[in-house]
Amino acid sequence: MLDPISLAAITGVLGAVGSGMANEAGRWAWESTGGLVRRIAGREVAAPTNAEQMTAVARLVHERVHSDPQLAHAWTLFAQGVPMPGAGPRAERPCLPASVRFFTDRQEALKRLDKEAARPFDGSPRVALLHGPEGMGTSTLAVHWGWRQVDRFPDGQLYADLRGPGASDIGAVLSSLLRQLGLPDEEIPPATEDRADRFRRYAAGRRLLLVLDHAQSAAQIRPLLTSAPGVFTVVVTRRPFTGVDALPVQVGPLAKRDAVHLLTHLVGKPAMSAAKAALPAVLDRCGGSPYALRAAAPRLATPSAEVPPVPDSDPGPHSGPRHHGGPGPHSDPVRAAAEDSYRLLAPDAARVYRLTGLYDWPAFDAAAAARAADIERTEAARLLEELAEALLLERTGDGRYRYRPAVRAHAEAAAAATDGIAACSAAVSRTVEWYLHLAVGAAQAALPESWRAPSGTSPVSYADRGEAVSALATEARNLVQAVYAAEEFGHRDTVVRLCQALWPLLLKAGQHDVLLPALRVGARTADTHIPGTRAAGALHAQLAHTLTELRRWDEAEPEARAAARDERVAGHVRGHASAVEFLGLLRLRQWRWQEAYDCFEEAYGILDGIGPADEGARDLPRARALLERHRGRALRGLGRRDEARERLERALRFFRESGEAYNTARTLTDLAETHLDGGEFAAALPLVDEAIAALAREKAAYQLAHLRTLRERCLNSGAPQG
Incomplete structure (x- = not known):
């Protein structure tokens, strides 16, 4: 068993916590880690953002815990509650798309794939690169071969389509592969490099087929390759490319005999005989392409059809x-x-x-x-x-x-x-308008109480919040394309409202990597055409939020500052306070506790500018309670536990009285962890139990799992106090 205070174990714990920030429980754990690292180091330590920085923090912790038994005990107790990524979930076995009924020829290609899949493992990855022009059946060949080899890959067959807009985003592709392996969205790491690491971990020790269809370049597929001995990767592309060591398998036109054989399977011998006169011209025009032959088959099968x-x-x-x-x-x-x-x-x-x-x-x-x-x-x-x-x-x-x-x-x-430029432009504009109506209607249904939802009416409505968020998630990639189209056509207001409508999706369902390009367009449009407005502030805030969730913190900071600037210039006090608050939340992620506290103090003061009759006045008590909670979190990170408890208890009173079960549980968790930082296990236990009870009716599986871990720490501590 690995020594919990060894350098390898400490590095593993830091990596596991860092890659687990896809859900709120993971973000709690990250903040707790930062506070403990500060306590161990005796000073503020910047949160690591890459592997090199993570190793440096691990070395610092390793050095300090080996010189102080109390710190070693505190780290060990904390590390015991961190779930480590292991072999991964064992979900229902993933499989390929359906194959075709009639498959002709390709015997040489099939044999080459068989040979590469059976090649004794020598440390190099098993990779084959199927290449051929569009319509030559390369994808069909990969899928057909995969279904013939089901027994060779008992742990499943993964499939990723790298075609179309957004498919070049490796983070999104890795998310899809992890979902196929059974990992829920709430456990998919936010950063692409962490997703790649998690995918390699889960692939290790499994016998899997990975089909990467419609690949465009070596750079696109390189992060998806693994040297795991049980994994065979088939890359499908139109033309071979350098930069990846793979067995090349060329897929060319079907020979005339095989083309006739495929058509006969598709239409039957009587139809082939009836179309005998037209057959040479059809074969010549199809050029040995299975797609073209299949498209021609219905015309050959119907005697009255035009050939x-x-x-x-x-x-x-x-x-x-x-x-x-x-x-x-x-x-x-x-x-x-x-x-x-x-x-x-x-x-x-x-x-x-x-x-x-x-x-x-x-x-x-x-x-x-x-x-x-x-x-x-x-x-x-x-x-x-x-x-x-x-x-x-x-x-x-x-x-x-x-x-x-x-x-x-x-x-x-x-x-x-046929239609001309004006009609074509009108058709695209109508489609973009449809996606705008869908997005605005869904955003208003998903967050009816939010001032961030776009204003105006929409002819599209949804029955409830869940249906609205689901609609946004289903159309996410189309909404990104609609933003591009609106920018291309110069429809600036459409760009702004489409991007504003993405807020519920960012908040409730993530998809940050998919939506990031559209949010960049929105922020660029705001800076160029509507600087210093509420809309500009909202768009910069959304971009800052997404960059933060993707752990691109250096990029998130200027966006958060731009949001605060635009909201201040626009005279939107509530939005200005919210942007400054968000900068403080970013600082919490970065373990910059004093700066986080200062941001929350500033935001609290900004809220004082909202009068009784002003916009946001009704929300003022709740906004202040949230800031009290955030101030408590920052003070906890600074090690000022008594002050942290005071702030958190103020927030807790408000959430209890207002009946907000979820925020009550969040604040109880913060209070419990503050007690645990001081070794006050008996004081933490009832708070944990109350938080668990508060979440009993909420769909908060990860938060509950985190609370149960805290409860185990309380019951099994036996640690010295102080």
């Missing part, structure tokens, strides 16, 4: 099924297949196809498509299914759709040629 000849130019105006120009026989077969399917669409379906594809929405539903085409939602739902049947859209499995990149490029070109 398009080979066009010779790009799509022109479309007014219904007819022949006109398109890609030639040596062009991209995916785009050629899209053109062939498009020319057979009815005008209403063709219009939805063109206008919905004008912007790179990650995955859209019938409501968004209806706004793009300016039609009823039920009609849009019907037409989207028609487009999916024609393979012009992909179903995502949750009632939503997306385009292949080459197919969307075709749709966009067709829209430009």
